[in-house]
Amino acid sequence: MNNLVLKEKQEFMGIQIPVLEGGFGEGQKVILVKTIAEIHELELRIVNELINNNIDEFEIGIDILDLKNSIVTNDSLLQLGFNKQSISNSKNIYLLSEQGYMALVGLMRTDKAKEIRRKLRREYFAMRTEIKSNNFDISELSTELQMFNKMLQAVAKSELEQKKIKQQLNEVNHHALEAKEKADKSIEEIQAMREVVATNTTNWREDCRKTIVKIAHKLGGNSHIHDVQTEVYSLMRTRLKCKLDVKLTNMRRRMAEEGICKSKRDKKNYLDVIEDDVRLKEGYIAIVKDLAFKHGVA
Incomplete structure (x- = not known):
C-alpha cells in the first residue's frame, strides 16, 4: 500500500x-x-x-x-x-x-x-x-x-462493457438458435427419409403419392406434380422395359370383353396396371424413393 x-x-x-x-x-x-x-x-x-x-x-x-x-x-x-x-x-x-x-x-x-x-x-x-x-x-x-x-x-x-457483453450474448443466442433450427431441420429430413424408405407394397399408392407431392413442392409447388409423375413413368420405361400405355390398353380391352361398362374402363390408369404386376409395383416404389433422395425431400 x-x-x-x-x-x-x-x-x-x-x-x-x-x-x-x-x-x-x-x-x-x-x-x-x-x-x-x-x-x-x-x-x-x-x-x-x-x-x-x-x-x-x-x-x-x-x-x-x-x-x-x-x-x-x-x-x-x-x-x-x-x-x-x-x-x-x-x-x-x-x-x-x-x-x-x-x-x-x-x-x-x-x-x-x-x-x-x-x-x-x-x-x-x-x-x-x-x-x-x-x-x-x-x-x-x-x-x-x-x-x-x-x-x-x-x-x-x-x-459500454455491459453493452458489449449483451451484444456478445445476443450473438451467442443467435448462433445457438441457428444451430437448433438446423438440427430440427435435419431431424425432420431424417424422419422424412425414414418414411420414404418405409414405403412398401401394402400402402404403396398413398405413400408414393405423398412423396411425389413433397418432391413437387421442392420443385416449386403442386403444379409440378404432373412433371414428377411423368418422370417416374419415363424411368419405368427405361429401367423396367415396360410400356405402360400398351398394358393399359390391353387392360381396358379385357374389361370390355368381360362386359364391364365404358365409364369404369375409362377410369383405369397406369397405377391400376402397376397394381396387377408385382415387378412393376416394386420398381415404381424404388423409382419414387430414388427421386425423393435425389431432390432431398424432407
Whole structure:
C-alpha cells in the first residue's frame, strides 16, 4: 500500500475536511469513512454497515481499503485523527477513493446524499458545457466535480462493457438458435427419409403419392406434380422395359370383353396396371424413393 499523506484541509459541502493522498496510487485523493460520516451527519457505524452490506459494490484496492486490516500502523492511524480507543473498538477503518466515495453516495438514501447528487449533477453538466465551449483544465475543478467526472467516466465504461457483453450474448443466442433450427431441420429430413424408405407394397399408392407431392413442392409447388409423375413413368420405361400405355390398353380391352361398362374402363390408369404386376409395383416404389433422395425431400 502507498503511504498516506495528510494535506491541508479544504471545504467540501460547506465543511472543512482533511485532504488525504495515497493508498490507491501516488497523487490519488482519498477520503476516510469517518470523514464521510461527518459530511453526511451520520453515525460512523451506520456508514460502515452500509458498506459491509453492499461490499460487492466496491472493488478492493480500487474503490476501498480497510486500514484496520492492512499494514497501516496504529501510529499512522493516530496521525489521521483516530485515538487508541476508537482504533481498538473499530472492526473496520475504511478508506475510499474518489470513485469509491461516489459509489457510496449512490447507495445512500439520506437527504444529504440526495443534495450532494443533485449538486454534483448540476455542476457537472454546467462544467461539461463550459468544457465544450472553452479550453478547460479539469484539474481546476472543485474536488466534488473531479470526483463526479471520474465517477461518470467509470459508469460510462461499465455501461459500454455491459453493452458489449449483451451484444456478445445476443450473438451467442443467435448462433445457438441457428444451430437448433438446423438440427430440427435435419431431424425432420431424417424422419422424412425414414418414411420414404418405409414405403412398401401394402400402402404403396398413398405413400408414393405423398412423396411425389413433397418432391413437387421442392420443385416449386403442386403444379409440378404432373412433371414428377411423368418422370417416374419415363424411368419405368427405361429401367423396367415396360410400356405402360400398351398394358393399359390391353387392360381396358379385357374389361370390355368381360362386359364391364365404358365409364369404369375409362377410369383405369397406369397405377391400376402397376397394381396387377408385382415387378412393376416394386420398381415404381424404388423409382419414387430414388427421386425423393435425389431432390432431398424432407
